[in-house]
Amino acid sequence: MSITDRYVVVLAAMLLGTSVVFAWTGETRLNLFVSVYIIETLAVNQVFVWLSERARSALRVVERILVACFAVVVITEIVRILAG
Amino acid sequence: MDRNRYIRLGAALMVAGACILATSLLVLGSHPGMSTGTALLVLGLVILLLGKTAPGVTPELAELLVRVGHQNLGRLLEEVGMQSRAVYLPSSVAGGDARAFIPLNDGQCATPGTQRLDDRLVVFCGEAAEDVGLLVVAPGTAALSLLEYPPGATMDEISVALTQVAVSSLRIARGVDVHDHGDSIEVRFRGESVPYGSAASAIEWCLGSLAGSVAAALMAEAKNRRVTIESENVDGSSRTVTLALQAE
Numbered sequence: 364m365s366i367t368d369r370y371v372v373v374l375a376a377m378l379l380g381t382s383v384v385f386a387w388t389g390e391t392r393l394n395l396f397v398s399v400y401i402i403e404t405l406a407v408n409q410v411f412v413w414l415s416e417r418a419r420s421a422l423r424v425v426e427r428i429l430v431a432c433f434a435v436v437v438i439t440e441i442v443r444i445l446a447g
Numbered sequence: 448m449d450r451n452r453y454i455r456l457g458a459a460l461m462v463a464g465a466c467i468l469a470t471s472l473l474v475l476g477s478h479p480g481m482s483t484g485t486a487l488l489v490l491g492l493v494i495l496l497l498g499k500t501a502p503g504v505t506p507e508l509a510e511l512l513v514r515v516g517h518q519n520l521g522r523l524l525e526e527v528g529m530q531s532r533a534v535y536l537p538s539s540v541a542g543g544d545a546r547a548f549i550p551l552n553d554g555q556c557a558t559p560g561t562q563r564l565d566d567r568l569v570v571f572c573g574e575a576a577e578d579v580g581l582l583v584v585a586p587g588t589a590a591l592s593l594l595e596y597p598p599g600a601t602m603d604e605i606s607v608a609l610t611q612v613a614v615s616s617l618r619i620a621r622g623v624d625v626h627d628h629g630d631s632i633e634v635r636f637r638g639e640s641v642p643y644g645s646a647a648s649a650i651e652w653c654l655g656s657l658a659g660s661v662a663a664a665l666m667a668e669a670k671n672r673r674v675t676i677e678s679e680n681v682d683g684s685s686r687t688v689t690l691a692l693q694a695e
Contacts, residue, residue, distance in 0.1 A: 366615045367501075371494055378486040386479035393472075396485045404489055412607070413615040416595045417500040425493050 453498025460491030524649040535667040547585035587664030598669035634662040
């Protein structure tokens with residue numbers, strides 16, 4: 364199994380395992396789902412520092428997209444709080 | 448997994464995630480469904496973009512090209528009668544890119560001056576007629592292009608760079624350990640797996656094994672010094688390469 368395959372397996376186990384935990388605890392907030400998945404993905408990306416340079420450049424694109432999504436979630440929450 | 452499989456899997460997961468998320472959000476009102484859909488969407492995006500970085504060349508074509516290059520260099524070395532060990536040069540000495548210098552006679556031109564060498568195949572390294580050698584691209588020197596940044600000079604930085612090249616990119620070993628002994632450095636490749644048949648004996652003798660070449664080239668570039676492969680020992684699936692750093 365290559366290091367890229369291992370990365371995919373670890374990420375899939377983390378995300379789907381968290382999904383099971385959310386279902387088990389009865390969590391209902393969509394913004395929390397998105398935030399936790401994004402943070403988990405960013406954390407796993409940092410752990411796999413030995414991925415090849417090409418793979419890391421692709422992951423940087425993923426990170427940018429996920430951070431943009433996270434920013435949207437945060438802004439939405441701020442607007443919701445300010446609007447009362 | 449190959450490029451197409453990654454792309455297909457990533458696309459399938461993204462479509463499935465989007466469908467599950469939309470259905471759960473708009474029709475079913477199912478929170479576990481929303482959670483699973485979001486997870487699949489993120490996972491699919493990551494796999495899809497990772498798949499686009501996988502090499503497009505088939506393994507058969509890559510192996511063929513490697514064999515052709517190796518056989519031609521082996522024939523050239525045997526024809527010229529070179530039997531000396533290569534000196535790995537950093538890019539600052541060898542015309543812009545890291546190169547391996549094979550002197551005509553062993554020990555001769557072991558330290559080919561401090562001046563920049565011309566980036567040509569046949570290079571003179573002294574005043575005498577026999578002070579000549581071949582400046583070639585070794586597998587290790589070519590592998591340096593796989594690094595994002597030039598390797599740092601500390602042992603930790605060298606260890607990370609070697610792991611990145613040998614374990615992650617080239618997959619010729621499962622792990623790398625580096626031990627510093629002053630002017631000699633020991634590099635141990637654990638779980639070595641060379642992807643093609645053994646290199647021509649002339650190449651292996653002059654340039655070292657694939658793992659040895661990678662270690663020597665990376666060490667030369669990191670330390671900005673000339674490096675030779677002193678010895679290589681194979682013990683089961685482990686290979687220990689002893690590198691000698693030449694005087695600055």
